[in-house]
Amino acid sequence: MSSFVSLKDIRIVYMGTPEISASVLSFLLKGGLNVVAVISNEDKPKGRKGILEPTPVKAVATSFGIPVFQPHRIKEDYGFLSSIDFDAILTMAYGQIVPEGLLRLAKYGCYNLHGSLLPKYRGAAPMQRSIIDLESKTGVTLMEMVKAMDAGKMYAKKEIPLDESIDYSSLSELVAKASAELVFENLLDVINGTNKGEEQREEEVTFAAKITPEEEHLNIHLDVDHLLGYIRGLSLTPGGYFYLEGKKFKVFKAKKTSAETLGGLGEILPSKKELLLQCNGGVICLETVQWEGKKMMDARSFLNGAPWIKGKTLQ
RNA sequence: CGCGGGGUGGAGUAGUCCGGUAGCUCACCAGGCCCAUAACCUGGAGGUCGCAAGUUCAAAUCUUGCCCCCGCAA
Numbered sequence: 162m163s164s165f166v167s168l169k170d171i172r173i174v175y176m177g178t179p180e181i182s183a184s185v186l187s188f189l190l191k192g193g194l195n196v197v198a199v200i201s202n203e204d205k206p207k208g209r210k211g212i213l214e215p216t217p218v219k220a221v222a223t224s225f226g227i228p229v230f231q232p233h234r235i236k237e238d239y240g241f242l243s244s245i246d247f248d249a250i251l252t253m254a255y256g257q258i259v260p261e262g263l264l265r266l267a268k269y270g271c272y273n274l275h276g277s278l279l280p281k282y283r284g285a286a287p288m289q290r291s292i293i294d295l296e297s298k299t300g301v302t303l304m305e306m307v308k309a310m311d312a313g314k315m316y317a318k319k320e321i322p323l324d325e326s327i328d329y330s331s332l333s334e335l336v337a338k339a340s341a342e343l344v345f346e347n348l349l350d351v352i353n354g355t356n357k358g359e360e361q362r363e364e365e366v367t368f369a370a371k372i373t374p375e376e377e378h379l380n381i382h383l384d385v386d387h388l389l390g391y392i393r394g395l396s397l398t399p400g401g402y403f404y405l406e407g408k409k410f411k412v413f414k415a416k417k418t419s420a421e422t423l424g425g426l427g428e429i430l431p432s433k434k435e436l437l438l439q440c441n442g443g444v445i446c447l448e449t450v451q452w453e454g455k456k457m458m459d460a461r462s463f464l465n466g467a468p469w470i471k472g473k474t475l476q
Numbered sequence: 477c478g479c480g481g482g483g484u485g486g487a488g489u490a491g492u493c494c495g496g497u498a499g500c501u502c503a504c505c506a507g508g509c510c511c512a513u514a515a516c517c518u519g520g521a522g523g524u525c526g527c528a529a530g531u532u533c534a535a536a537u538c539u540u541g542c543c544c545c546c547g548c549a550a
Contacts, residue, residue, distance in 0.1 A: 205550085206550070207550095408481090408547080409547065409548085411547090433515095434502095434514085451546080451547085452546095452547090453480090453481070453546080453547045453548085454480075454481030454482060454546055454547055455481080455482075455488090455545095455546065455547085456482090456488095456545070456546060457546090458487080458488070459487090459488095461487085461488085461502075462487055462488045462489095462502080463488070463489095464488085464501080464502090465487070465488045465489070465500090465501045465502050465503095466487090466488035466489035466490090466500090466501075466502095467488080467489075467501095468489095468500090468501065
């Protein structure tokens, strides 16, 4: 076992790719964590013009002057790590399975930040699923990386209460902040062996499957509360949608206004200033929407330009 | 050359095909009504119609080039 005096003495290799992982890295670096190298997925062509853009994590690392490695297949290509002097690996949403051989390269272990209260919601989309399932709370877990996905020992957790004001985007921010806190408060103890961790109880394991393209098409038949769960769980990216006049009509934000049935299922109810949608078991007020080809806008603006929507039915 | 939609007062849109007074719903300002109001009525200010060039007596509208935004696909 080691005996680091300060967290800053530990030389860390950070692995991650998307926005949320970049936020975590940013918090960690601002807090003084000693990150000696960053591994991120390959840059991919983005946007309509297919321009190659750096991954969010790469962008942050670069701005801090930290070397970035982007192996095509980490499984076959992690030899570059032998040229780096480091102590431990920390990952958050890297995007590829980390091979066992690489796990063994870290003298003081490999650690992962997972966006749920393990053992619940192992897998790809824990934050979205927690919201979609209408959980009352979720959180972040600092854990040991092992061969099996999200199955290692748990060292520390932070709980985050969920309510109807939290969507995927706002939860991501909370998770990023909590993740960084977990690292600052616990990683030293974990690596020094003071914090032994706790095995996950297999009988409590649940999985958070990736969001499928089909799920992004909101199901108007769902009962109103679960429908709102989907809207929040998918917002702001990728955004759940209905079809209106054959084109996608995304709904980013909505709230329940009554439990009545005032029109046909999926009908936009007549209202001067609000975009009211009849759902199964109640009426919801759409607050932020986007019609295919248009910009995201508040419902009031949309209504100003498209009053004809009243009486139409969303599918 | 991946497919498609779009850029019009502060916001959202109509008008573009078929050239000729820039309309609508809001926001804003003033006045009115009202116990009162985010409601209602009246009046008002605010626009180089993305940029540039071309055609024309005349261009938001037609032609060409460019910039930017958005949905999809990757």
